[in-house]
Amino acid sequence: MSALLFSVLLAVAYAMLMMKFSVWRTRKLLDERSNPLRDVPLQQLSDRMATALAVPKIEVRVFEVEAVNGLASPDGRIYLTRGFLEQRARGAVTDEELASVIAHELGHVAMGHMRRRMIDFTGQNAVFVMLSALLNRFLPIIGIWIANLIASALMARLSQRDEFEADAYASALLIKAGIGTGPQKSLFRKLEALTQNRGQGIPAWLLSHPRTDARIAAIEANEARWMG
Known part of the structure; x- marks a missing residue:
């Protein structure tokens, strides 16, 4: 039992160390490959959201990568990728849709999800170590695979909640x-x-993001409740 406890503590310590390294590396990468967003229509929409939040300004930067994504850094800054802006230039997305991405990333910051994910990550590693040790006693060949599946499903569920x-x-x-x-x-x-239909064919409970229909249904349910 003491050996198992030591393994769990070691896994947690390692996960915390790796998470801190990942945060440092991410911040460094974002600083090196991003620039302030200089886009009048998007800035006007950001200013409207800043007014709604009673803050002077929302800082948005452009992350110079081709992927279509938005993200929030550990220090609270908001990023749109160059790929997203190129999709807007092609007419695939609108200014208001990009504003919704900014609002979503602001939600991650406001709800403290970056800090929560650090805790979740260490918890996932601890769960994996404990389940591996337990399941390997009974299922020596596939125990680690099952433990990883369960730990990944747990992490996906927590991510979907966020x-x-x-x-x-x-x-x-x-x-x-x-x-x-x-x-x-x-x-x-x-x-x-x-x-590019990322996630197709993967069970919804293993995806880090909820299914589109579930997200839209949740938004409409919130609207009905708020307006009611």
Whole structure:
């Protein structure tokens, strides 16, 4: 039992060390490969959301990669990828849809998801170590595989929870800023094509992001509750 406890503590310590390294590396990469967003229409929409939040300004930067994505850094800055802006230039997405991405990433920051993910990551490693040690006693060949599957499913579920919370925050902010949730929902319908249908064929409970129909349904349920 003491050996198992030591293994768990070692796994947690290692996970914390790797997470800190990952945060440092991510911040360094973002600093090196990003620039301030200089886009008048998007800045005007960001200013409307800043007014709704009663803050002077929302800092948005452009991450110079081709992927279509938005992200929030550990220090709270918001990024749109160059790939997303190129999709806007092609007419695939609108200014308001990109504003909904900014609102979503603001939700991650406001809800403390970056810190929560650090805790979740260490917990996932501890679960994996404990399950591996337990299952290997009875299933020596596939025990590690089953433990990894369970730990990954747990992490996916926690990540989906964060996405739903960030969606709800974004919906409330977009409504308050007078933009509405229409662009948020229309972008979700486009994302699978924009990201080359990533995640197709993978069970929903193993995806880090919820399914599109579930996200739209949650937004509409929130709207009905708020308006009611």
